[in-house]
Amino acid sequence: MRKSLLTLAMLLVASGAAAADSYTLNNGVQVVTEESHASPMVAAMVFVRAGSRFESPHINGATHFLEHLLFNGTAARSQAEIEPRIELFGGYINAFTRKEMTGYLVLMPREYIDTGLAVMSDMLFNSILPAAKVEKERGIVTEEIRRDTDNSDYQVQKAFDAFRYRGTPYARPVLGELNIIATISREEVLDYYQTWYVPNNMTVLVMGDFESAAMRVSVNRFFGGARPGPVEGIGVTAQEEYAGGGQAFETRYLEVPDARLLVSIPTFHWDSRVFPAIEVWVEYLNQPGRSPFLQTVKEGASAVASRAYISLGVREGGTELEIDLTLKPGTDSAAALAVVLRGLVRAATDLPDPSEIAGLVTAAKAEEYALKERLHYYGIMRAQRIGVAGWEHVAKRVEQMGAVTERDLRDAVAMYRDCCPEYHAMYVTSPPVTTATTLRSEDRYAYRVFPNGLTAIVKSNADSRMFGATVMFRNRSASEPPGREGIVDFCQRVLEHGAGDYDEAGVSRRLAELGASLTVTDNPYIPYDDFYTSPQFSFIKYKALDESASEALSLLYTLVTSPRFEEGAVEQVRGEMMAALGMQGQSSSKEARSELYDEMFSGGPLAHNEMGSPASIGRLTAADLRTFWPTYASPRNMSLAVATGAEPEDVMQWIGRTFGSVPALDPPVGMTQAVPTDPESVVHRHREMDKAQIQIYIGRTVSGPGAGDAAAVQLMTRVLSERLAGNLREKQGLAYSVGAGVGYAPEFGWLVCRMGTGADNYQVALDGMLGELAQMQNEPPTELELLRAKNRMRGRMLMRRLARENQCYYMARNE
Secondary structure: OOOOOOOOOOEEOOOOOOOOEEEEOOOOOEEEEEEOOOOOEEEEEEEEOOOHHHOOHHHOOHHHHHHHHHHHEEOOOEHHHOHHHHHHOOOEEEEEEOOOOEEEEEEEEHHHHHHHHHHHHHHHHHEOOOHHHHHHHHHHHHHHHHHHHOOHHHHHHHHHHHHHOOOOHHHOOOOOOHHHHHHOOHHHHHHHHHHHOOHHHEEEEEEEOOOHHHHHHHHHHHHOOOOOOOOOOOOOOOOOOOOOOOEEEEEEEOOOOOOEEEEEEEEOOOOOOOHHHHHHHHHHHOOOOOOHHHHHHHOOOOOOEEEEEEEEEEEOOEEEEEEEEEEOOOOOHHHHHHHHHHHHHHHHHOOOOHHHHHHHHHHHHHHHHHHHHOOHHHHHHHHHHHHHHOHHHHHOHHHHHHOOOHHHHHHHHHHHOOOOOOEEEEEEEOOOOOOOOOOOOOOEEEEEEOOOOOEEEEEEOOOOOEEEEEEEEEOHHHHOOOOOOOHHHHHHHHHHHEEOOEEHHHHHHHHHHOOOEEEOOOOOOOOOOOOOOEOOEEEEEEEEEHHHHHHHHHHHHHHHHOEOOOHHHHHHHHHHHHHHHHHHHOOHHHHHHHHHHHHHHOOOHHHOOOOOOHHHHHHOOHHHHHHHHHHHOOHHHEEEEEEEOOOHHHHHHHHHHOHHHOOOOOOOOOOOOOOOOOOOOOOOOOOOOOOOEEEEEEEEEEOOOOOOOHHHHHHHHHHHHHHHHHHHHHHOOOOOOEEEEEEEOOOOEEEEEEEEEEHHHHHHHHHHHHHHHHHHHHOOOOHHHHHHHHHHHHHHHHHHOOOHHHHHHHHHHHO
């Protein structure tokens, strides 16, 4: 599908082993189905070849604006019959916009997938863009732009795209600019919709728990009747494509917590014979402890970065090696660029041997399997490649990487040996200072408390290729000594840097051999990933190929129980944490939450920042970590959840030989959290920040998890969240993000309502939020609201438990 138009393909994403079935309908709809029965869910995603690169300058942002408008009604359905209809049946529907394409997805319990397909196809082909809804969505998109404008990562990426793609459509931001969104007309968006949203300009991918023959019928029923449109070549040949070439460097001054260096280097085209070798090489560049590139930029005397992220970008015209460094304080930009180029030359010479190449391919295979477990997430993560390069390219990716030889790798990276003759680099720094789930029948469980106090839960199901495990530790913030806040986060971040007989390179190599990866803390660069840090507990999430389950568990045991905490690793992690704390301090949402929790929990452990503070992190030593970790990671303070295809009792024996043998040390004894008392009237706290958008957080206590009304409180909160979104976002266009949630401690719970909006909307937004809280007492949920809340919660539970590592997280957290 290289230069051909994107066609409608449906991928039901699943984790099973069935081969994909690919075919094309008469109207140009290309369909790809891949069935798997590991979870009773089905996901469907449609990719439309319409993104910001296809817009003219005066309607920049129209694609994203249109994405919002499509949820507002069709010729046959009102807005209330689109997203609420999906949620009524426990489903999830969403969309996203990128430079090359727009994606729409539904995730449904298997028995309701036809409902999801019907709603989504109706949205795509029959939307009417109701005039009465345009201003509301204009307000929502405006708030989304304001929110992202306050995010330094967004600003940095926007500036870099404008620099490296200057003079081309790729330079335009996906969200558009505020002045354009304020003036773009419904007629202009409607014209864009009628031009690009035709079936022969779409790809729909479908995977999950279904029978292929029946899915063929459903796909044809809902997508086969749409008429193709005359889109061949429109808007593409007339626009200049990004060509790359040459060298360019620029400095930008933005409000960023730490200086950044971004580098983009053209590589081979994605359909080139040698491109799979470049993919293997990029995997190698990211290997901690082994990558010559990371050793050059992050370690030793030449180190210039506290964080390094390397990826491979795929565009219509080719691919780029993309490097993003968070620089250490005081690092000179020219020196940093020189170190980056030197590190690439070194990595192009010091290449992995055949056994390491096999490990890198195994890691890529494990990532592919793990993504497929999460159905809709697979489509999100692979959308760009599917939309640009086509399904066949994505389906054969790991197989082609597996055929790469040592000679192939050396030939492919030869272009970098002359100090990277082509690149775009941007240095970004702050402005200078001035004086002015439902169970399947095949699920089997085992539960045991070992003599040393370890609680273990094992789930077995044969219909997945992945092994998952979560180690969860109790009383996180309460265990941290005064003045040592953040020590748990610090300890867990150091685990991958060496344990037992493995140094950092050895850990990295062994993880690759097992197709394994470790998550030791929440990633602030991945929002809405459902695995947030908490003052109440910390977690270590782990996944590997199930064929290596016993060995994978053994490695996890070594990492958890025998970390080295070496001085060099501790200093490297300290730099990473300081950078993360700086990023956190720039977030108005996190600061508002911090103010609320400090007020509600009166300095108790629930009010603590799980990452600590620059002062506390700055004073921690390797000796502090070595002293603290064995007691915090005591089996008496630990729950271990495992999901695998192995026999549950076999796994319990593996656990007994490893974690079950750890000495039962007394866990740290720290502060306790007093049950908060609600004030008699509203208490206001305010922290001023120089941001385009304000964040409003409102909180109060509710009954605890053991109370008889706990389930009712959760459902009430779900209904309240939908009412807030319906009235303040959908009707008034005051916010991009607004909602409510409930948290629990053992003896009590607390309700939080949150909203981000423009400063000029503050009073009306606050009054609206307080009004909805008061109104909930006068207008209890209707039967329809209650049914939708129940099914939406069930659907979210199923969605968040798609992958085995996720199932383990929730088993351990619930325990």
